[in-house]
Amino acid sequence: MLEIKDLKATVDGKEILKGINLNIKPGEVHAIMGPNGSGKSTLANILAGRNGYEVTGGSINYNGHALVDMEPEIRAREGIFLAMQYPIEIPGVSNIYFLKNAVNEVRKHHGESELDAMDFMKILKEKMKLLEMKNELIYRAINEGFSGGEKKRNEILQMLLLQPKLAIMDETDSGLDIDALQTISKGVNSLRSAERSFLMITHYQRLLNYIQPDFVHVLARGTIVKSGGKELAAQLEQEGYAFLDNAEAI
């Protein structure tokens, strides 16, 4: 599904990613943990195609395509989804317009017919119920005046609607209370399947209690310094990131 080889990237000439290797197969759930500023969001943004990062070395292969050359919208239509750490507010464009047309852009790309308002509403209502979202949120402008938790739910709602092949979540858990975390996890878990892969970026082990990963990687200073199973997350939680000071890149 996703093969990252020796990926190096700079921001404003400063090297942030210093040779990342990561291999995600269909159906796998990977978690990336690491201290603030280690490059987690940088990696996520590069995968989604955000401007402002320069890939200076290595490669990213996504289902046989060289990802770096793809426009962000093509990546999205091809099944890459990034739930953002800081979802953007867009005044004047209603959430429902945004959601419906996003779904239809992806459907068109795959040669499927567009959903009409009624069919779309049916699906939307069902997903919103799962995420315990207030109805009025779909009639407001995108993320405008949403609370932190509502923004995060809205991200996961988009994920549920777009049904990505590779779902990347950047600190989706940060700032959420336990109830919200549980609800969101329920949504994410409902998407898990043998074909769909996840890359979860988080600072805390907490999320991984609800969405159990197959692999955990520790990112520090731009490289993956340790990889393991979900027990690694528990170890990090107890010992903190202090051990990294001595750790060698693997």
Place this chain on the structure above:
Amino acid sequence: MIKLHLDAEKNLLQQFSEQQSKRAEQEPLWLTDIREQAQQNFQQLGLPHRKVENWKYTNVSKLVGKGFQVAAINAMDSIDITPYMISDLDCYRIVLINGQLIAEHSDLDLLKDNVTVNDLATAFATSGNSIEEYFDKVVDYTSQPFASLNSMFFNNGLLLEVAKNAILDKPIHIINISQNTDADLVSYLRNLWLIGKNSQVDIIESHHATDDSCHFVNALSEIVLQDNARCTHYKTHFINQASYHVAGIHIAQQRDSYYEQQSFALSGELVRNDIQVRLQDLGAECKLNGLYRAEDNQHIDYHIIVDHQKPHGTSIENFKGIMDGSGHGVFNGKVIVRPDAQKSDAQQMNKNLLLTKRAEVDTKPELEIYADDVKCSHGSTVGQLDEDALFYLQSRGFNAETAKNLLVYGFASDLINEVSIQPLQQLLKQEILSHLPLVSHFEELV
């Protein structure tokens, strides 16, 4: 350029003296005085050029090159006005062609009890009405050469009097149609609206042209709001990208009156709107909204003065500009708070979006405050589209062009949504969206 100006000025003064010798016999003496005063004023000001402060950013030489022949007012006998109506709008309609009231297309009878509608020529010929008291009393000609020209040359116009205590159940839609019978004409429109005590009215003023030739409209409006009157005034024009629209709107507000203008300038090669509001008595309140958009070869200019003359006045201005291609926008908003006008509250905001490197905007908010106990704020911004927002939309499958268009629409949407007359709101939405192709219907946008 200066030679061009001098020739045009000479020509205009010549035209004026020829007309005036005939006109003076028909018109009341006081009107003759007004016209001659305007002529002297014009002679002093001359046609504007870029060395004149108030016209620094707006080059009118294209316009000066036109002949300035006054358009005839004997319009076509039968004209189909349906293209100029706003669909689904329930309103009282008033139709003018080149400044001439067309009674057969206007709902004069329906308005009768609440609103008196007259053409100016008729009103001038009748004595004992209020026209002499108000006409030409509101306009301030300071650095307004086009207003001077209007007073020199207008043939006819509209007198609209909303009766004391009248509350209108439907908006009045004033349809102004410009009809070229020849090339290089200018159509002078003149308005005097008297909004009576305690009355309440919504007025839509729209401007149209009958064909695709270059139309040049010079409009001058005086609006008086008497004590406690309320008027919401929507102004928009639908003209081609080769036409000129120069308008002066001068408003005098009396005690506790409320005036709101929502102005939309979304087409035309050269558009200049001078809006001047004088809060002449206690507790007067005004709100001015404006949305302008310019693309290649378009120039849109708003010059606004809000003059707080008495205590407890409130003014709110919210203007937004979208500059695409090589479009050029100008916003100059001056707020004056006179020594007497304590407890005034004046807010002004101008935000501009530049969509290309060639697009340009000159924005200048000005405050002149002579009172100490006042609340004033002003600000202006010039920016590009938000990269993060563009990425957000693209990362959900929208292509770059659609993402851009959605953001531009979002930028303008608060001003469009404030149009509380739904059919007009829809029309303006369509107008904006005609430049912003989107993935699907806009009804769902908000």
